[in-house]
Amino acid sequence: MPRETAAVMPKLMKAATSSLLVLMLSAMGSAALAAERLYIFTEHYPPYNASVSGKGFAHNEDDITGICSDMVKAALSRVGYDYVMKMRAWSYAYDWVQGRENHGLFCTARTEERENLFQWVGPLASIKWTLFAAPDSDITLDSLEDAKELQIAGYKGDVMSEYLVNQGFNVAKGMSGDVNTRRLMLGQADLWVTDGLVGPLVAEQEHGITGLKPVLVFRETPMYLALSKNTDPAIVADLQRALDDARAAGELDAIEARYE
Structure with a gap:
């Protein structure tokens, strides 16, 4: 091996080692950030x-x-x-x-x-756990128990819907609550369980429906x-x-x- 090549080799090895170390540290840093x-x-x-x-x-x-x-x-x-x-x-x-x-x-x-x-x-x-009825509904409730025989619209995974199911109420659960206003208007449900602010807002924004009747607030969490x-x-x-x-x-x- 020529003397020039022998002299350069240690420098090349040192540079390669340094580059490898930088790459390893960079990878470790990326993993930490992730x-x-x-x-x-x-x-x-x-x-x-x-x-x-x-x-x-x-x-x-x-x-x-x-x-x-x-x-x-x-x-x-x-x-x-x-x-x-x-x-x-x-x-x-x-x-x-x-x-x-x-x-x-x-x-x-x-x-x-x-x-x-x-x-x-x-x-x-x-949130205020609220039962809503359609604008033209004549449903009135004095207590949650009064809704036991009624069809209630809810949705899967919703804490209010799951609570009512566990208490023995008749809850039809969809994948989301967006369609529940329409279900009330079509008579597919007697009541809709949702938050006191969410119900009227979704009804108006999604379906142009106003005048939902909040018939009972039964819990707040x-x-x-x-x-x-x-x-x-x-x-x-x-x-x-x-x-x-x-x-x-x-x-x-x-x-x-x-x-x-």
């Missing part, structure tokens, strides 16, 4: 969560708005985690998030039945960002601190005021 990425899901449930397009799905945060959506964004803006926010059907997202690391779902009603299924960040807003049990508790704690800071700064009150 591990800290959060995958946040929601549903079309105005005014709490809504797609800008009005459709029941969205692929990024810029296409998602609403009271809870803006609150979650306010918290996420205060932490350094990369995240993806998507809108999907509730039943799909609810099942998808559970068991997956760094996955979350909002606005999720925090109930005893769900308490041990998630880690919780909140509260965000609260807080809503949260629900994170999977597989998510690092340190991430959950970071998000809770960020939400608390946003609330202390008046951001959450300002968000609610924008939707009044």
Whole structure:
């Protein structure tokens, strides 16, 4: 081997080793960033969560708005985690998030039945569990028990619908709540169970129907960002601190005021 070549070889080996080390560190850094990425899901449930397009799905945060959506964004803006926010059907997202690391779902009603299924960040807003009748209905209720013999429209995975089913009520569950106003108007259901704000808003925006009759409010629950049990508790704690800071700064009150 010529002396010139022998002299150059150690330098080439050193450079190759350095390049390999840089690639390895870069790969490790990319893996770390990927591990800290959060995958946040929601549903079309105005005014709490809504797609800008009005459709029941969205692929990024810029296409998602609403009271809870803006609150979650306010918290996420205060932490350094990369995240993806998507809108999907509730039943799909609810099942998808559970068991997956760094996955979350909002606005999720925090109930005893769900308490041990998630880690919780909140509260965000609260929902009023309301039974609505069609504008021309003469149904009146003094108590929830009075609705026992009536057909109630709900949807799969909805906390209010599931509660009524478990209590022995007659609930017809679709894949989403968007069509339930029409079911009332067509006489396919006597009542519709939904939130007190959501019902009239969806009825008017989706179907041009006004005058829904709220016949009974039977419960109220807080809503949260629900994170999977597989998510690092340190991430959950970071998000809770960020939400608390946003609330202390008046951001959450300002968000609610924008939707009044």
